[in-house]
Amino acid sequence: xxxxxxxxxxxxxxxxxxxxxxxxxxxxxxxxxxxxxxxxxxxxxxxxxxxxxxxxxxxxxxxxxxxxxxxxxxxxxxxxxxxxxxxxxxxxxxxxxxxxxxxxxxxxxxxxxxx
Amino acid sequence: xxxxxxxxxxxxxxxxxxxxxxxxxxxxxxxxxxxxxxxxxxxxxxxxxxxxxxxxxxxxxxxxxxxxxxxxxxxxxxxxxxxxxxxxxxxxxxxxxxxxxxxxxxxxxxxxxxxxxxxxxxxxxxxxx
Numbered sequence: 001x002x003x004x005x006x007x008x009x010x011x012x013x014x015x016x017x018x019x020x021x022x023x024x025x026x027x028x029x030x031x032x033x034x035x036x037x038x039x040x041x042x043x044x045x046x047x048x049x050x051x052x053x054x055x056x057x058x059x060x061x062x063x064x065x066x067x068x069x070x071x072x073x074x075x076x077x078x079x080x081x082x083x084x085x086x087x088x089x090x091x092x093x094x095x096x097x098x099x100x101x102x103x104x105x106x107x108x109x110x111x112x113x114x115x
Numbered sequence: 116x117x118x119x120x121x122x123x124x125x126x127x128x129x130x131x132x133x134x135x136x137x138x139x140x141x142x143x144x145x146x147x148x149x150x151x152x153x154x155x156x157x158x159x160x161x162x163x164x165x166x167x168x169x170x171x172x173x174x175x176x177x178x179x180x181x182x183x184x185x186x187x188x189x190x191x192x193x194x195x196x197x198x199x200x201x202x203x204x205x206x207x208x209x210x211x212x213x214x215x216x217x218x219x220x221x222x223x224x225x226x227x228x229x230x231x232x233x234x235x236x237x238x239x240x241x242x243x244x
Contacts, residue, residue: 096121100199100218108127108216110149115131115139 044080122219136212137184
């Protein structure tokens with residue numbers, strides 16, 4: 001009788017997968033910021049901090065780290081910088097993850113049937 | 116912009132002891148049953164790996180790490196694409212085996228070999244000259 005495989009994270013950019021894939025997103029606060037920016041492009045650090053139990057300064061540090069990882073970019077607009085996701089990086093990574101994940105699913109399926 | 120590391124991991128519970136799984140993972144004719152239609156593998160550090168597919172595509176690379184019945188790691192790349200690192204880890208669970216495969220592309224692919232050497236050192240297999 002074939003043994004069931006262990007549960008693996010679902011494909012796509014679900015919360016768990018993003019954290020696993022990108023070191024910069026291992027932090028749940030940073031994942032929240034990515035989600036927030038997906039819904040609200042152009043948000044400021046002040047605006048994002050309003051939704052979180054941490055200071056604006058802490059949010060700015062997280063955004064800086066995300067910027068260095070190439071996931072977020074900023075532009076000067078008025079008194080505060082506005083932040084946006086770097087969609088290209090996430091899309092490319094998602095495509096690679098999807099394709100390579102599917103390849104391994106196929107291979108491991110064949111290996112399971114072989115043994 | 117920094118290039119992001121991409122990594123994919125899968126775990127599967129195999130109904131076979133580690134020794135049989137190891138054979139399936141290192142023997143060329145067994146590998147041709149699941150990894151790719153045609154496989155050439157020299158299962159030692161520095162050995163070559165070649166995978167060929169029906170459409171003529173080839174992936175080539177080098178074996179990085181071989182720990183009998185425990186771990187196999189190699190780098191490979193499609194023609195014209197970036198290299199990625201594949202690591203297969205075998206964990207025994209009674210008479211069965213959990214096989215975990217992790218494929219990593221991008222900057223972190225270069226870090227992993229050093230972790231392999233560190234792990235070998237901690238197990239007393241690597242002697243510093």
